[in-house]
Amino acid sequence: MASRICMNTSCGANTTVHWKKGWELKSGEIADLCFDCGSAYENLVYCDTFHSEETGWRECSLCNKRLHCGCSASVPFIEIQDFGGVWCNSCARSAGCHSTRKDGISSEAQISRAYNNMGDAHNTQLGNKLETDNIGNRNLLSLRNIVETNVPRFSSQSHSDISHGSFGHIKPETKQTMGVGLGFPNLSQALNGPAVHAEPNDDKSKGAVKDMREPQVPSLSIGLCSPSETTSNFGLTFSTGVEEGEKCRSSLLQAGQRPRHILPKPPKSNIAKGTDANKSPFSSMRVARPPAEGRLRNQLLPRYWPRITDQELQKLSGDLNSTIVPLFEKILSASDASRIGRLVLPKACAEAYFPPINQSEGLPLKIQDVKGNEWTFQFRFWPNNNSRIMQLVLGAPLLRTPKNTGV
DNA sequence: TATGGGCATGGAT
DNA sequence: CATCCATGCCCAT
Numbered sequence: 001m002a003s004r005i006c007m008n009t010s011c012g013a014n015t016t017v018h019w020k021k022g023w024e025l026k027s028g029e030i031a032d033l034c035f036d037c038g039s040a041y042e043n044l045v046y047c048d049t050f051h052s053e054e055t056g057w058r059e060c061s062l063c064n065k066r067l068h069c070g071c072s073a074s075v076p077f078i079e080i081q082d083f084g085g086v087w088c089n090s091c092a093r094s095a096g097c098h099s100t101r102k103d104g105i106s107s108e109a110q111i112s113r114a115y116n117n118m119g120d121a122h123n124t125q126l127g128n129k130l131e132t133d134n135i136g137n138r139n140l141l142s143l144r145n146i147v148e149t150n151v152p153r154f155s156s157q158s159h160s161d162i163s164h165g166s167f168g169h170i171k172p173e174t175k176q177t178m179g180v181g182l183g184f185p186n187l188s189q190a191l192n193g194p195a196v197h198a199e200p201n202d203d204k205s206k207g208a209v210k211d212m213r214e215p216q217v218p219s220l221s222i223g224l225c226s227p228s229e230t231t232s233n234f235g236l237t238f239s240t241g242v243e244e245g246e247k248c249r250s251s252l253l254q255a256g257q258r259p260r261h262i263l264p265k266p267p268k269s270n271i272a273k274g275t276d277a278n279k280s281p282f283s284s285m286r287v288a289r290p291p292a293e294g295r296l297r298n299q300l301l302p303r304y305w306p307r308i309t310d311q312e313l314q315k316l317s318g319d320l321n322s323t324i325v326p327l328f329e330k331i332l333s334a335s336d337a338s339r340i341g342r343l344v345l346p347k348a349c350a351e352a353y354f355p356p357i358n359q360s361e362g363l364p365l366k367i368q369d370v371k372g373n374e375w376t377f378q379f380r381f382w383p384n385n386n387s388r389i390m391q392l393v394l395g396a397p398l399l400r401t402p403k404n405t406g407v
Numbered sequence: 408t409a410t411g412g413g414c415a416t417g418g419a420t
Numbered sequence: 421c422a423t424c425c426a427t428g429c430c431c432a433t
Contacts, residue, residue, distance in 0.1 A: 301420085335427055340411070344425060360413085382413060387423065393412090 006034035010050050013037075022046075023073045031073075047074050061085040085363070304328040304346050328353065343392040350390035354379050362393075 006013040007022060013034040020038020022031030033041055040046040047068035056070015065088045068074040079087040305328065328349040336343045345354070357363050362380025381388040 303420090333426055335425095338427095342412090344427095347424065384414080384425080385416095385423080387425090389414095389425065 004032045006037050007031040008033060008037040008046075008050055011037050023076060025072075041073065044077060047071065058086050060088040301346075301348075304330055304349055341393060345390040345392060347388060347390050350379070350381075354390070357381060362391075 003014055004019060006016065011034060016034035016036075018035045018038075020033045020035060020042065022033040022038060022041050025031055037046065037050070040049045048066070051068050051071060051073075054068070054070055056068055058067050058069050059065065060067055067078050067086055067088055069078055069080070069086055077089050079089065328346065330346055330349070333344070355363055357379060360381055360383070362378050364378050378393040379391075380393060381390045
């Protein structure tokens with residue numbers, strides 16, 4: 001009989017009253033552990049007991065339980081999330097994370113679409129190299145981000161508000177992913193190049209913040225989407241566009257499970273602001289619509305109300321097999337569009353729709369487009385006076401050398 | 408020197 | 421008047 005050694009390096013026992021099985025080794029075999037170490041492993045306190053002084057400790061993004069991510073022994077008990085962050089097993093199970101792993105690919109892929117309005121001359125000039133799809137009157141490239149961990153945090157963040165807010169229907173126990181889509185005529189253009197569109201010297205008063213006119217040029221939109229199944233996926237869909245040749249718009253859309261959220265009707269007061277074409281909720285005009293539900297309707301300034309047309313929404317929803325609810329939209333400034341790749345988010349919008357962040361390092365968001373190209377944004381903030389400036393920062397390497405082969 | 412992260416300032420709301 | 425946010429500047433790399 002071959003001699004056995006406890007594979008706990010801090011133990012190394014070669015005898016024990018009873019050998020126990022530990023983690024799976026690279027060879028596929030199971031680690032041998034002495035009774036004490038094995039018991040600790042079984043009781044999920046192995047790393048707490050033997051690795052407390054080691055590096056690699058993190059906290060479960062949901063329950064803040066300490067998780068040791070620095071050894072193979074802990075691998076079975078953690079779920080590293082796509083967006084960064086890590087969950088303990090129990091949280092992952094309760095949130096349906098595992099199932100997402102197995103079958104989520106296909107459903108995620110469903111909302112991984114690129115949209116582009118090839119009819120927009122302005123966008124054509126930009127030269128969209130990404131897979132495109134015609135949607136409405138704008139170029140809209142929809143990328144996809146899986147931020148599974150964040151959704152429950154949305155829910156916990158919102159407290160009572162969320163129950164009737166835009167995320168009120170998101171339940172932690174349901175399978176959840178968060179999709180982030182960025183829509184640009186060309187992603188590199190959007191991240192480096194929008195300065196092309198955002199002319200600092202242009203008259204800011206011409207910005208489309210207040211008017212309801214159809215944008216003439218590419219815009220940037222963000223959306224949250226949800227497959228029309230039982231899962232709750234969130235997707236941010238950015239569509240790029242420059243209104244009146246100077247500014248880009250950024251809108252955040254949310255997709256919920258309830259179809260009635262798809263097309264929230266603008267309040268009368270809002271309609272009154274618009275043109276005659278705004279009389280119809282299915283207008284093709286860019287009517288600033290209030291956020292889907294009461295929470296943001298009360299908190300967000302009308303300037304941030306999404307202006308995506310109902311036609312575009314319906315097209316998006318159809319193509320993505322998801323229900324999409326517009327959340328907010330922002331006119332991009334020159335600084336947003338600079339090469340630095342720092343997109344300033346309206347604080348209220350960011351706090352409402354993005355995961356809560358307490359550290360300025362923020363949260364990485366991986367973004368995929370339909371081809372599986374992956375981009376990483378960092379959702380972060382900087383202290384500013386007594387407040388914060390919320391930003392989406394594109395990783396510098398991506399700015400210069402995007403992994404995306406097609407861009 | 409170039410670049411990017413972080414912060415401060417001031418105009419806009 | 422307070423807050424937000426666009427932007428410029430400084431500094432570290």
